Amino acid sequence: MSEARAKWETIAKAVDLDALRARIADLEQQASAPSLWDDTEHAQKVTSQLSASQTQLRKLEETRSSLDDIETLYELGSEEGDEDSLEEARAELAQTRSQLDAMEVQTLMDGEYDERAAVLTIRSGAGGVDAADWAQMLLRQYLRYAERAGFKAQVLDTSYAEEAGIKSATVQITGDYAYGKLSVEGGTHRLVRISPFDNQGRRQTSFAAVEVIPLVEATDHIDVPDSDIRIDTYMSSGPGGQGVNTTYSAVRLTHIPTGIVITMQDERSQIQNRAAAMSILQSKLLVMKHEEEAKTRKELAGDIKASWGDQMRSYVLHPYQMVKDLRTGYETSDTQGVFDGDLDAFIDAGIRWRHQQRREAAEAAEAAEAAEAAETTEA
Template sequence: MENEIQTFLSDIKKINLRIKEYLDKNQVISKLKSIEEKMLQANFWQDKEKSKKTLKEKKLLEEISSSHLNIESELKDAGELFELANSENNHEILSDLKINLKNLKKTVKQNEIKCFLSNEADSLDTYIEIHAGAGGTESQDWAQMLRRMYVKWAERKKFKVGLISEHTGDEAGIKSSTIKIEGDYVFGWLKKESGIHRLVRISPFDSGARRHTSFASIWIYPLVNEDIKIDIQEKDLRIDTYRSSGAGGQHVNTTDSAVRITHLPTKIVVQCQNERSQHKNKETCMNMLKARLYDYEIKKKEEESQNTESIKSEIGWGHQIRSYVLQPYQLVKDNRTNFESTSPEKVLDGEIDEFLEQSLYNLND
């Protein structure tokens, strides 16, 4: 037990030191003072969007810095208690201390993850595009399962979810869907989810109860705000209107209100059909296009655009970032971090935080 406690103490100390390096490198204390000074200015609250963004940044920086100080204090107390309990051979105190340190390690790791959410786009809301791969009903059902997973995750976080567009499958599921999620640091949390997701299961659509493998692609990009300027030329756009598709009934539009915009230089396509007004759908499309172009430029700067586009172009073998196996065994495995879960039903019900955290750790190794 003594060795385990010493390991916990050492691990927590190392992580908290990395957080201190982040705080010092990014001059967090002086940033907070600067934000507080800005908030005292008479015109601070006039621009609601800008003030909202500033308050969000302040909240995150305060959480990181205050948690760092609290952990530093708890670590010192734990170290002293360990020395005392160990010298007196008090196993009851040592047992309680081990449990407390295990929880403290979880807290300090969560605090470190917040440090990873400090890039320019991380605080933004996000769009999620879901596309079924080849395989008809099987893949379309899988695409719908993935959409449900992200919606459930967002609901657990008390985030706001909106449907932008959807093309339903011929028999079940969806061919494609775009949803918008609004909440604190949504893009930062989900940015590494882009890629191919693979499902292995006994097909509910196969009368022979055979095992099937299905693929679907996920595409994550940030919902940009007015502070980010993206130049879009009218001559570079092709705008098409079409009739909205849906499950049928009185709520399906009978006019050509759905809008599709193609950005010719990059071949980026966005579409929206959630509003009855063509004007509103076009406005949403333009916002989505702005977001996609911003994401495209980020990837270009990181020299990842070629790799990303090649991944998106082929929804099948060899490109999957995560596998979800329901038969013949139960396992969800991330192919980039090697993180695993033997509870796929929980993962598909939106419990994906551990996968997201591991991706963030991997990104910052």
Template sequence: MQPLKKRLTDTRDAIIEAFTLLQIDAKKGQLLSLEQQLHDGSIWSDPETAQRTSKQASVLKNQVDPWVNLLSQADELAELCELGDETLEPEMRQQLQTLEDEYNARRKELLFSGKYDEYTAIVKLSAGAGGTDAQDWCEMLERMYLRWAEKADMKIELIERSAGDEAGIKSATYTISGSYAYGKLQSEHGVHRLVRLSPFNADNLRQTSFALVEIMPEIDTPDEVNVDDKDLKIDVYRAGGHGGQSVNTTDSAVRITHLPTGIVVAIQNERSQLQNKETALKILRGRLVQLQLEQHAESLADLRAGESASWGTQIRNYVLHPYTLVKDTRTKYEEHDAQAVLDGKLDGFIDAYLQQHMAAS
């Protein structure tokens, strides 16, 4: 029983330490406050605020409940251990193993220490030069991230998608929400390079294609990122393409230019001009925050124009011919089963990136 008691004490101490590092008690208080607001019927008179509060409560609940349950299980086992009943040892060993496994599965959360790690992620994919091959590659990446998000039990919402001329997509923008969505996906920010035999070339020649993946935190509240109105140029124009009669007959599309940095966000879909403007501003705030993180700038006023994750920042190579290999240029982490990666097996790359950043901080 003594070695078992030592194992249990060590595991319980590790859980308590994680409780402190992850500020679980503070988050419990925040969750309680949000739940009280949601139980107050008056909040539902403002659907947008109610929806935002509900989403915040859901994220906090997913972070708090598992750790509360782990500590509760550890406390119950500790009480059993104090009884000193040798007949309970086999059952306690099994319960302790389950507790240790659950703790090890969750300890990855200790790697998330960034200000925006808990936020919803905005994922924008853009095909590079290379015509159909690049657009097909962009769609392959879209499928990869959607597969990963589904396996990770994340919620996916399409903001906008532009189909390619022959195949693939020119661009697509999604929000992916769930536990530490931005914290996990920030590792994907940059240029992704594919080498393969082109299925669109009559001679089946080897082709290199590029796509840009931008990962931004979704900033719901304007006061969190203070963007001066005088720094914005807002253009309204007629939406084109598919979508229906209302899209083609109303000036619903919105383009916002942030003058100091030159960042442009354009949104064109079936929603109203007001909704498109709100979505564009949300994406702009996310891009400004991402740029601030990249440049280690103290404030938005310190941002330098034209310096963001651009076509010069290649982060990962996907080689499908003459061998198969996916390798990250920053962490050097690699997977030889390229198809599994393209089917959403990204956790190895995400973990390597998080470990590298923790070691550097």
């Protein structure tokens, strides 16, 4: 009980209940304005933020109330020697602690873009047809995760491989803290299995890369001159029907200064595909901009073990069943559950790991700045 209450206090302090209540009051005032729905996009943003804030406050109040009830139940059970009441109190406490763990993870998602929608791109890597099939398995895995999490997922572009699977796919996933959660999934995913494409039944190792970026908003102000962009149009490929496959609706957008290429063929309209491709390009450029700004700060901290490495997770189907995250050490033998989108434990562990890395990086940077200041003073 004392540990659970301490965790609740830590969460409440991180959230800042007074600030949260003030935010809810402000959003409620905005939501009640007669002109709210004159701007549909703004209205949806306000109502979404209001709902998320109200839910966060309600969960905090409910868990505090639950802790009070559990403590009362345990005291009564102890006084009367009622083992059933004691067991009920223990079960309720275990459930409440699980809820507190989930709430604690959300407080760790404090990055600038963590609340935003995510754009996830999957690309097949080394491994030939097995890698293409693996990329398609990952696409299904993340679509199932989005479904389980209550997120909205839209496949924006898919490039199919010749024999089986996909070369690449781009998915927009929208929901509260979609980027904050999915950003820890970025990296190289490795699959080890008996290849279904090898008639000799040999074991095959294949790779796929997952890239996750936040979706830009109108307020981000990423200017992209027309002279920096080359736009090519072509007929869409793969499933989609006659209307998609017989018109030049697909768009390939190339950002000349960086060499970034975005393809989009999900929509029937070339204009819609171009707008979607432009939004993703701006997201990528926004990430690059902030990476450049952070480079100097990272250099001050020296060699910090905050790199993701080439392989962040291994999925092994032969000779044993295991999925293991190589950064956090979290693992499970329920491989089918993971493929069906049960990623919460991996994502929570990844968020905690990332928070620890950021804290160590900040401490190292502060130490480096202090050392540099001391040297300057001595000089």
